[in-house]
Amino acid sequence: MKKTFAIGIGGAAGQGVATPGDIFAKIFSRRGLHLNAYNAYQSIIRGGHTFLTIRTGPEKVTNMGDRIDLLIPLNQDAMDRHLRLLTDGAACLYNSDTIKPAVAAEGVALYPLPVSKLADITRNKVAQNTLAVGAGLSMMGIGFQALEQVLTEQFKKKGEGVVTENIGIARAGYNYATANFKPFAWPLPMTANHYAVLSGNTAMAMGGAAAGVKFYCAYPMSPSTGVLHWMAAHARKAGIMVRQVEDEIGVVNMAIGASHAGVRSMCATSGGGFALMSEGLGLSAMMETPVVVIDCQRAGPSTGVPTKTEQGDLWQMLGAAFGDYPRALAAPLDIGDCFKVISEIFNIADRFQCPGIVLCDLLLSEGRLSVDPKDLDFDPVIDRGELITNASSASGANGDGTYKRYKITESGVSPRAIPGVPGHTHTAASDEHDEDGVLISDEFTNPTKRRAMMEKRMRKVAGIAAAVPPPVLWGPPDADVTLIGWGSTKGVIEEACEILTEQGIPANQLQIRWLVPLHGDAILEILKDVRHTFIVENNYSGQFARYLRSETSFVPDGYIRKYDGEPFMPHHIVEAVKEQLSGKTKLSVPAHEILV
């Protein structure tokens, strides 16, 4: 089993849970440690309860894990909710001026910090946080210098006085812990690596910039807003036009307009905004103008739980807009993949002149992960497909001196001229049209033309399938258990497989990244020899299980689902597999023990 160390910081919104989290993350990543951070929060600016889990270790950390090693409750509520979940070897650092310890399990160390004695709390309202960070780092065996450097960077803008004050408080916490508290049994190691720490939203925004996106627009909607924030903050440096639009209908249509004029354009939203965009996806497909839309799923339906994660939008993506049309749909597997998937889907959307959808979720969008900077490649392959950007490149487009925007071809792809190119004027129509594109009233079309155009567009489906690799099975091929998941559950399922294997139940994993095209035949080929199959997903009805069944007739042995707004933890999956192997049930819905 991989060695990891996890910190949980809990408190009310506005108490400053994020800052200590950021400080720990920076120190770990600079130490060459991997990390994964997940913040369970609520749609409230002040108050409520938030709980940040940062898990670190020398090997890749793919999920929040099952265990908290160090709990830092910033108020009584956080103490009461979380202390009871700590197990042997864990510790809790708390402000003994304001918080009373709850009942702890055997082997859990309670370390009170006399905050008002160690710092001037009338001057510094977040002194307890800074003291706890200092104390925690001492117990992890990390030298004070790392913290001093991060605090200097953090408060540089506020002046030397603020820097000195915060370093002083941190040092007081550090020294107090060194003198009074027992260090953790596993001092955090150091490696020669150096990682970037980023959220899925930042990764997708940067992935867009790398893919050559020059137009980004959005309407703010959690949990997708981080993409807009990165784009807006970096627009001028990156040469990207970023617009905040009046609604998501405007967003998708504006993005399509920009794309039609020749630039790569992208937008992001969540399920509710995506519902408004639906008609626009049909427009993109019918006009054969590519567009890339990111859906960051949150718990639905309707406004749902805006700050909680779910994989509940799959069927909305599959059924978005009416009529049949080619589309590409990919679910990134982790935060690093959020970056990579964007340029891949742009190449598909451009080559096949159709909408590309990235199906992300809150877990990745707002979670944070250490990523090797080498994996953030700003020079990916850019394939714009058959795009006519000047008159000379197009002279032979149709071979007869005329230009037909929707020329019927074997691939279904017709060379696309952008406005401004002489000799290629045409109308791109949302109505059915023929090769010329000008037939914009039903009067001009007929069953033969309609059929030809439907078949032309739908021929692109085969091309897209050929352009996208089929999934592969990870782990030992002769395992007892095969866990099937899609998108963001990759990391947690992977860890569940490791635990199961260690516990004598060899397990492997089939994780789906491309949902359309699905490659059903390849999946059936993989699944024909496996023993026990379970489909793991973060929704109520088993949306992927139903999709897989509709495409392949495959029925697994059981289902593991969660729809309480929180992500899976490895033990949820492990226990569910055991429960199902014993024959107790075919549907497990693990309970989330952490009350956030």
Place this chain on the structure above:
Amino acid sequence: MATTLAATNPVAVADLKGKVEPDWCPGCGDFGVLAAVQKALVELQIPNHNVVTISGIGCSSNFPGFINTYGMHTLHGRALAVATGVKLANHDLTVLVTGGDGDGFGIGGNHFVHSMRRNVDLLYIVMDNQIYGLTTGQTSPTSRLGMKTKSMPFGSIEAPVNPISLALAAGATFVGRGFSAEQKHLTELIKQGIQHKGFSFLDVFSPCVTYNHDNTYQWFRPRVRKLEDDTGYDPTDWMAAMGKSLLWDDEIPIGKFFERTDVPTLHGAEPVLDAGPLAHVDMRIPGDVTRSFIEELM
């Protein structure tokens, strides 16, 4: 390249003729708008490949199919959103947006208001016939109070929207009204609207001869008064424009209500476009810039 072409091959009305004849009803006001747009482009000598005509859905929204420019026939009510994207991606293009009153003031009302406050540099022509034509005659946002239609057979009980006042209030920097039967006047307005740097809105009375028996050519003719004939009228005076916009029934002003030229266009206000139209810039970001993006995360 565009200017060279224009210099050697003057733009003629024949160049702007679409591949199919309009399928509007004989006598439809939209014919007059199409002719006026074609004449305006010829008079301004704008090559057709540098023009994008963008519409929504409805009778008048079939317009892009009947004119030989780049065209987009988009979704009902969404033409302005699409057009904003086109203009921002390539601000060298002349963008014309055409549609009807239902498309623009009903289903597209949100985009109408926001496009005006953004001062997107385009000309928006609404062929306003106070009725839904393509769906065979229902009440529109500009149908008069009491007007009987298939959807409101006992007469509309909803006050109509006033497009001119709305445009003025929303911050349009060029606001005009034309009448499709007044060709020369309309052509002049369209030319001015294209040349204006910013959002130009033209509400054009374009009678529906099939479904609107109230607002006919005969009804409009004696009522319309050209603002240009009123020597005392100052189209830079927003309050005066607002006052004129409220006139209806006995006297209906047409012409240029308002223009201001001191507001930057949306594309002009964004330094990202200083390097030229996005459609033509290098897609790759310089290495020192991308390294700084990663550096921030470490």
